Amino acid sequence: MNAQLLRLFKGNEDLSISCFYFRIVEKENTIISVDRAWINQGEQMVLSDVSFTIEAGQFVFLIGKTGSGKSSLLKMLYGELALDEGEAKVVGFDMTKLKSRQIPYLRRKIGIVFQDFQLLTDRSVMDNLLFVMRATGWNKKKEMVSRGLDVLELVGLKESAYKKPHQLSGGEQQRVVIARALLNKPELILADEPTGNLDPETSKEVMKLLMAIAMEGTGVLMATHDFTLFEHFNGRVLKVENSKVEELNTIGTFNPFEDGKMM
Amino acid sequence: MLTLLGLVITIVLGVGGLKRKVKEQIQVDLFFDATLNAEDIRQITGDVRSIEGVYRAEFVSPERAWEEFEKISQDSQDSISGIDLSLIDDVIPIPPSINFSPTEEFASLEKLEHLERELKQRYPQLQEFNFNRDILKDVNLGFDKLIYLIILIALLLLIITFALINNTIRLALYSQRFIIKTQQLVGATSAFIRKPFLYQALIQGLIAAIFAMALLFGILYLINSYLFDISPMIDYVLMLQLLGAVIILGILICLFATNVALGKYLRSRLDDLY
Numbered sequence: 001m002n003a004q005l006l007r008l009f010k011g012n013e014d015l016s017i018s019c020f021y022f023r024i025v026e027k028e029n030t031i032i033s034v035d036r037a038w039i040n041q042g043e044q045m046v047l048s049d050v051s052f053t054i055e056a057g058q059f060v061f062l063i064g065k066t067g068s069g070k071s072s073l074l075k076m077l078y079g080e081l082a083l084d085e086g087e088a089k090v091v092g093f094d095m096t097k098l099k100s101r102q103i104p105y106l107r108r109k110i111g112i113v114f115q116d117f118q119l120l121t122d123r124s125v126m127d128n129l130l131f132v133m134r135a136t137g138w139n140k141k142k143e144m145v146s147r148g149l150d151v152l153e154l155v156g157l158k159e160s161a162y163k164k165p166h167q168l169s170g171g172e173q174q175r176v177v178i179a180r181a182l183l184n185k186p187e188l189i190l191a192d193e194p195t196g197n198l199d200p201e202t203s204k205e206v207m208k209l210l211m212a213i214a215m216e217g218t219g220v221l222m223a224t225h226d227f228t229l230f231e232h233f234n235g236r237v238l239k240v241e242n243s244k245v246e247e248l249n250t251i252g253t254f255n256p257f258e259d260g261k262m263m
Numbered sequence: 264m265l266t267l268l269g270l271v272i273t274i275v276l277g278v279g280g281l282k283r284k285v286k287e288q289i290q291v292d293l294f295f296d297a298t299l300n301a302e303d304i305r306q307i308t309g310d311v312r313s314i315e316g317v318y319r320a321e322f323v324s325p326e327r328a329w330e331e332f333e334k335i336s337q338d339s340q341d342s343i344s345g346i347d348l349s350l351i352d353d354v355i356p357i358p359p360s361i362n363f364s365p366t367e368e369f370a371s372l373e374k375l376e377h378l379e380r381e382l383k384q385r386y387p388q389l390q391e392f393n394f395n396r397d398i399l400k401d402v403n404l405g406f407d408k409l410i411y412l413i414i415l416i417a418l419l420l421l422i423i424t425f426a427l428i429n430n431t432i433r434l435a436l437y438s439q440r441f442i443i444k445t446q447q448l449v450g451a452t453s454a455f456i457r458k459p460f461l462y463q464a465l466i467q468g469l470i471a472a473i474f475a476m477a478l479l480f481g482i483l484y485l486i487n488s489y490l491f492d493i494s495p496m497i498d499y500v501l502m503l504q505l506l507g508a509v510i511i512l513g514i515l516i517c518l519f520a521t522n523v524a525l526g527k528y529l530r531s532r533l534d535d536l537y
Contacts, residue, residue, distance in 0.1 A: 078448075101452070108450035117448055120441065135451035184450070 029056040030089075031188050031219045032077065037086035039069070039076050046072040050086070050245045052238055054221060056187065059214040061230045062223040064240030070223040073240065074190050077221070078110055079103040091187045108136050111181025111218075113191040113210075118177065119165040125152070125176050126161045132183055151179040155209060171202035178209055182218075189213060191222040195229070207233050265424065265475030269509045270482065273502070274413055289370050289399060292323075293361040293382065294391040301325075301359045307386060308361050316369035316378050321362055328357040372399055429520035432464065436524050443528050457525055464521035465514055472513030476506050 032054040039047040046069040054060050064070050075081040077090050079098060088095040091109040093102065119128045129148040138144050152158045155175040157168075165173055174194060181189055191210065195203035203226075211233055214220040222235075230237050237248040293311070295304055301324060308322040365375060379392040436443070439460075446456050 104447075104450040104452045106450075107448065112448050114448075117445070120445060131445070132449045135446045135449055135455060180449075 030054070031056055031091055032221070033087075033089045035087045037076070037088050038084045039072050039081060040084045041072055041081070045243065047240070047245065048243045052245060052247065054188075054219050056219050057214060057217045059211055059220045059233075059235035060222070061235050061237045062221055062240065063225065063227060063230070063237060064223075066225055068240040069243060070225075070240050071192055073245070074192050074221070074223055078112060078190055079106050104136075108184050109187050111178075111184075111186040111189040113174075113177055113181050113189060113194045115193040115196040119173060119180070121165050124162050124164055125157070125168070128165070128176070129180055129183060132180055136184055147183060151182045152176070154182060155179045169202070170198050171205055174198065174202075174206050175209060178206070178213070182213070186218060189218055189220045189222075191220065193224055194222065195224070195226065203229070204232075211235075265471055265509060265513050266478040266482070269475055269479040269505065272417060272505055272508065273479065273483065289365060289394060291363050291365065291375065292391070292393040293363070293389060294358055294393070295360075295386070295388045296390050297358070299388050304359045304361060311361055311363060311382070314378075314381075316365055316374060318364045318366045320364075323360045323362050325355040325357050325359055328360065329355045332357065370399065372396065375399070425516055425520060428516050429524060432517070432520050433524040433527075436460070436521075436528055440528050443525075447529065453529060456529065457522070460521050460525055461518060464517040468514035468517030469510065471517070472510040475513065476509055479509075 030053055032052070034053070035051050037047065037050045038045065039050070050073070062070050062073065072081055076083055076088065076095065079095070083095045086096075090106065093106045098106065119125070120131065123131065126145070126148050129151065130144050133144045133147065138147075149158055149161060152161055155178055157172060157175055157179065160168060160172065160176075165176070168176065178189075178194075189210065194210070195206050198206065207229060210220050210222060214235075220235075238245050239248050295307075299307075301322075305322045308320055311317055311320045365378070369375065369378065375394060382392065383389050443456055
């Protein structure tokens with residue numbers, strides 16, 4: 001729809017129409033919208049009065065010390081933790097009215113890349129992907145295998161499709177995890193410390209991949225306590241501190257496609 | 264555990280069957296005064312048959328009564344040795360009587376006493392309403408206490424069975440917790456995750472129940488062959504019903520235990536799995 005609107009208004013110098021077009025695009029492109037949200041973990045207040053939005057195609061770092069509430073915010077966004085006050089909309093789902101039977105459908109639009117959500121070690125890479133597809137409603141074997149190979153190609157690991165996770169390096173395993181998150185063409189990727197247990201060189205590879213995914217139109221929200229990452233990679237930065245979330249300004253321009261071969 | 268449960272249920276059914284058979288043996292003798300002759304009493308027998316609570320009633324002539332008395336005497340000669348059983352002037356000292364069996368529902372002390380009052384009111388010539396009160400007390404009190412005790416044991420066994428099966432299933436699910444969590448995080452519905460586990464529980468419950476019943480029938484056969492005859496207690500139609508009940512019970516326990524354990528893992532958070 002965005003492409004059609006663009007063709008319609010291309011060359012039109014009427015400012016009011018241009019502004020109207022911009023507002024329509026902005027509204028459709030908002031994948032996360034959080035307004036004065038309060039999040040508790042049990043009886044303890046973790047985050048208060050949090051407001052921010054994330055648009056499609058944006059890469060956003062979520063930084064803060066361990067225990068600051070980054071993971072709690074992510075958990076609220078994928079429906080594991082309830083919103084105590086305020087409003088939040090995630091990939092079209094109103095989190096204040098979300099019923100437990102709707103949570104699977106929310107999660108099918110989100111790709112989750114967590115440090116402790118690893119591959120199943122008793123099966124091959126392809127079987128890990130097929131497992132996810134079966135669980136999310138796919139049933140045609142040919143289409144499933146084709147999609148599996150597609151996402152593996154995106155992350156540069158097509159030739160490792162039939163290897164077991166223990167036969168891959170840490171960085172390769174993390175790339176497979178990212179491929180797994182891309183299977184259902186999510187609108188949003190939530191990543192929690194995806195480079196947490198990787199060396200600096202491998203971390204860079206994973207970061208390049210995530211940035212490329214964002215540039216293709218998927219929103220990426222990545223929690224990390226590694227402050228050096230956003231010095232090298234371009235993106236908005238939301239800082240979690242003292243139960244509040246504030247946006248920081250960063251300077252940096254990085255395009256993964258300009259840096260030579262990605263893998 | 265299912266075999267034990269089945270055994271307990273068999274005992275309850277057997278005791279119930281035995282109680283029924285004993286009740287059916289209860290007999291009441293009605294003796295009337297001399298103003299009524301054999302014909303009058305024969306007529307009354309017909310009326311007694313139609314009274315509520317009377318299962319079977321028959322007229323017992325003095326000759327028949329004497330024959331049965333002689334038979335009993337011959338069987339237990341030692342206890343009444345020395346007694347002269349020859350008739351004096353060929354007159355049988357036993358008057359005509361009515362012998363009836365009460366229905367199972369009326370085979371209790373209060374109900375028979377009520378029946379006695381009713382019959383004495385209807386037939387003022389009724390002198391004696393005889394039955395063995397002691398057997399009746401044993402049947403109603405003793406058997407009932409036994410059945411309550413056995414039912415209590417059955418309930419305890421049921422709880423233990425459920426706990427054992429639940430623990431086994433929870434251990435099995437523990438080894439699958441990452442698979443369950445992966446499915447949840449990628450967007451599998453609760454029903455999709457539960458389905459294979461519940462199907463497995465159904466098959467396991469069925470196999471367990473079949474083994475349990477095979478073992479139970481084996482035990483009953485051995486008891487019958489080598490210990491004592493339990494065939495009067497066994498109603499084969501009831502045993503088939505028991506087979507069905509144990510199969511259904513086995514399946515239900517497995518399904519319920521699996522569902523409860525699954526619920527725990529479906530509600531747990533990713534951090535809790537480590």
